[in-house]
Amino acid sequence: MSIMHEDSENGRSMVSVRTMEIVTALAIIVFAAAAMVSNYELGAGWGSNGPESGYFPFYVGLILLISGVAILIGEAMKAGPDGAKSFVESRPLVRVMQIVIPTLIYVVLIANIGLYLSTALFISLFMVWLGRYRVITGVLIGIGVAVMLFLTFEVWFLVPLPKGPVAALFGY
Numbered sequence: 001m002s003i004m005h006e007d008s009e010n011g012r013s014m015v016s017v018r019t020m021e022i023v024t025a026l027a028i029i030v031f032a033a034a035a036m037v038s039n040y041e042l043g044a045g046w047g048s049n050g051p052e053s054g055y056f057p058f059y060v061g062l063i064l065l066i067s068g069v070a071i072l073i074g075e076a077m078k079a080g081p082d083g084a085k086s087f088v089e090s091r092p093l094v095r096v097m098q099i100v101i102p103t104l105i106y107v108v109l110i111a112n113i114g115l116y117l118s119t120a121l122f123i124s125l126f127m128v129w130l131g132r133y134r135v136i137t138g139v140l141i142g143i144g145v146a147v148m149l150f151l152t153f154e155v156w157f158l159v160p161l162p163k164g165p166v167a168a169l170f171g172y
Contacts (some may be wrong), residue, residue: 114164
């Protein structure tokens with residue numbers, strides 16, 4: 001009986017453990033190959049003064065490449081229902097995406113409107129949407145956190161952070 005097609009209290013299975021193992025192995029292989037190529041170009045040999053600058057990273061990449069290939073071969077050789085075990089069901093995946101997607105939007109907003117306004121919006125919306133706080137509570141806390149970040153970094157530590165076009169209106 002395949003677990004992949006059964007519904008559970010967490011919804012339908014979205015992806016199997018075997019699929020995720022294969023995707024992870026391929027990602028390791030690609031990362032390792034990129035590391036090996038770039039470090040080979042730097043010099044991955046042994047020079048007159050000892051190892052060249054890419055020597056150790058090249059061999060770390062080689063170890064990763066061998067590990068990725070071993071994982072891939074191991075998964076390809078597996079038989080039986082173990083690979084059909086669910087990695088994630090639909091309901092938990094939706095909950096994770098409720099955090100991941102707004103966080104990615106937050107990162108994009110930082111680059112476009114600055115850290116402080118993005119942070120105020122992010123915290124306010126999260127508190128209202130997922131925390132079920134009243135709008136006024138979410139907005140006040142979002143603004144408060146942004147003001148504290150501004151005071152901490154810009155005023156006290158003198159560390160400039162991305163402010164965006166809105167700060168330019170206030171002369172920052």
